[in-house]
Amino acid sequence: MAPHKPFSQACENNKQPILERIRQTFTGPGTILEIGTGTGQHAVHFASAMPYLVWQPSDRPGASSHCLGWIEDSTLTNICPPVELDAASADWPVERIDGAYSANTAHIMAWNEVESMFAGLARRMHTGMPFCLYGPFSYGGAHTSDSNRLFDRHLRAQAPHMGIRDMDDLLGLAAQAGFRLESDHGMPANNRLLVWRKL
Ligand SMILES: C[S@@+](CC[C@H](N)C(=O)[O-])C[C@H]1O[C@@H](n2cnc3c(N)ncnc32)[C@H](O)[C@@H]1O
Structure with a gap:
């Protein structure tokens, strides 16, 4: 039986623009x-376009197997089996990493989970290693588009712990965790690609 491959149209739309950015970082x-x-x-x-990388997928317990269909179907040898990793937990099942990537997660996680994500990465990354974070962000409390404002309202109505994160807050959190913002790229559909570097 063909493996189940959950499909996101947003991923189809944004994967190439994201690749064009992150391949300049993950060199x-x-x-x-x-x-x-x-x-x-x-x-x-990304693993297909950057065969020199080893890609380690992860997601929360219960969600980490959702990507299996795409991974198995790809037959790529540079993607590891997904691991269960809750950013909120101190116990991550990964040892050595050389960089990190996360898309559309900061507005889904509670703020303390975003803090834990940066703290967990900081514990596993050496000076100069990159963390690419993609998604919608606000600046000085202002949304970059009406659609992001509506999306933020929708998220917060769904669950008060969710919401589009503000760059001022992220900059403070990242500095505390030991990351500096190297670059902030505008992306299609009012999203951003933030490149952080471990200090
Ligand atoms: C909106 S989806 C984005 C999925 C994919 N990265 C994308 O761009 O389509 C948010 C993802 O964040 C994951 N997530 C939420 N909270 C998490 C946490 N505490 N630790 C790890 N992953 C989490 C969810 O399970 C889900 O896969």
Whole structure:
């Protein structure tokens, strides 16, 4: 039986623009931990386009197997089996990583989970290693579009712990965790690609 492959149209739309950005950051061999992999469409697209990387997908317990269909179907040898990783937990099942990637997770996680994600990465990354974080963000409390404002309202109505994160808050959190913002790229559909570097 063909493996089940959950499909996200947003992933199909954004995977190539994201790839064009992150391949300028993930330039050499190494293991990239993806947090909140979801369907696996990003993992397969990026691992296929950057064969010098080892891609390590992960997601919360209960969600980490969602990407299996895409990964198995791809037959790529540079994607590891997904691991169960809750950013909120101190106990991550990964040892050595050379960089990290996460898309559309910061507005789904509670703020303390976003803090834990940065803290967990900081514990496993050496100076100069990159963390690419993709998604919608606000600046100085202002949304970058009406659609993001509506999306934020929708998220908070669904669950008060969710919501689009503000760059001022992220900059403070990241500095405390030991990351600096290297670059902030505008992306289609009012999203951003933030490149953080471990200090
Ligand atoms: C909106 S989906 C994004 C999925 C995929 N990265 C994408 O861009 O389509 C949010 C993802 O974050 C994951 N997630 C939420 N809270 C998490 C946590 N505490 N630790 C790890 N992953 C988490 C969810 O399970 C889900 O896969």
